[in-house]
Amino acid sequence: MHIGVTSPVVIDHPASRTEWERHAGIDELARVAETADRLGYHHVTCSEHVAVPTRIAAERGGVYWDPLATFGYLAARTRRIRLNTRVLVLGYHHPLEIAKRYGTLDAVSGGRLILGLGVGSLAEEFALLDAPFADRGARADEALLALRGGLSTPYPEFHGTFYDYADVEVRPHAVQPRVPFWIGGRTTRSLRRAVTLGDGWLPFGLTVQQIDEMLRKADLPAGFEVVLDSGRPLDPLGDRDATLRVLERRCAVGATVVSATFVSTDADHYCDQLAALHEFAGEAGVTFESASPETPSGIDESSR
Structure with a gap:
């Protein structure tokens, strides 16, 4: 099981953001990312909301850093850690x-992109962006097929109901032969979508028991990633045993990340918390990246 970092600073959610994050910026975020990178953590994250209506922002938060701009900067400040849109x-x-945009990010980062992708649920934001909402599930499934076939080639082609294109050139493009797709969701349908069209599942809003029950009924392919959050902020310095219990519980239900x-x-x-967890997380089955290569395993250095 690997462990990544749900990035601080980049989201202002009323239920989770600490006071120091409200006054922090890119320098503090980069310091955390650099520390996680040096210690061998698996990934950092950044979510996407374009424009949250103010009445909804009171519940969900209104600050969401743009993942492409954020990761472009962090890619230049790190060497190995993966960059996970979430979602x-x-x-x-x-x-x-x-x-084009995230293929370029994969190229400039040396193949470190993990695309966390979701259908979306905020109808008001869809309306603001003039994006269709009612058939968003079918559109998302087709978009996943299109991306799988065209993300890592300069000549993508796709013919579907919602998207149809050919005779186009997209350069630069992703350097990973298969960019990992982690599919977010909280329903059986989202898990089914992840199994059939993705490489991993990012459940949210579910208890560990609910996730365990859903996974027991699923036929997961080899290499499929089950990516669980920690459920609550970990405190390796203050409560080592509780931290281990959280990680062990997630490992027991099949979490790979x-x-x-x-x-x-x-x-x-x-950063001190990251270093503290690095010292003892192996007791819970956590594996950190090797400090020797500067790019993730499986990435051809010549493609950078």
Whole structure:
């Protein structure tokens, strides 16, 4: 099981953001990412909302850093850690737009992109962006097919109901032969979509028991990633045993990756928490990246 970092600073959610994050910026975020990168954490995250209506922002938060701009900066400040959109809303983008923008990110980062992708649920935001909402599931499925066939080639072609294109050139494009797709959701349908069209599942809004029950009924392919969050901020410095219990519980239900948040009072404390967990997380079956290669395994250095 690997462990990644649900990035601080980039989201202002009323239920989870700490006081220091409200006054932090790119320097503090980069310090956390650099520390996680040096220690061998698996990934950092960045979510997507374009324009949250103010009445909804009171519940969901109104601050969401743009993942493409954020990861472009962090890619230059790190060497190995993966860059995970968590999640990119498929209905807000044409597949070719994702292929060009995030394919470029994969290229400049040396093949470190993980596309966390979702159908989306905020109808008001769809309306603001003039994006179809009612058939967003079918559109998302087709977009996934289009991306799978065209993200890593300069000459993508696709013919479907919602998207149809050929005789186009998209350069630069993703350098990974198969960019991992982690599909977000909280329903059996989202898990089915992840199994058939993706490489991993990012459940949210579910208990560990609910996730366990859903996974027991699913036929997961080899290499499929089950990516669970930590459920609550981890405190490796203050409560080692509770931290281990959280990780062990997720490992027991089949998590292959945990994306964690941490108790922290400032960026330095956050980095100290990362270092503390690195010291003992192996007891819960957590594996950190090797410090020797500077790119993730399976990435051809010549493609950078």
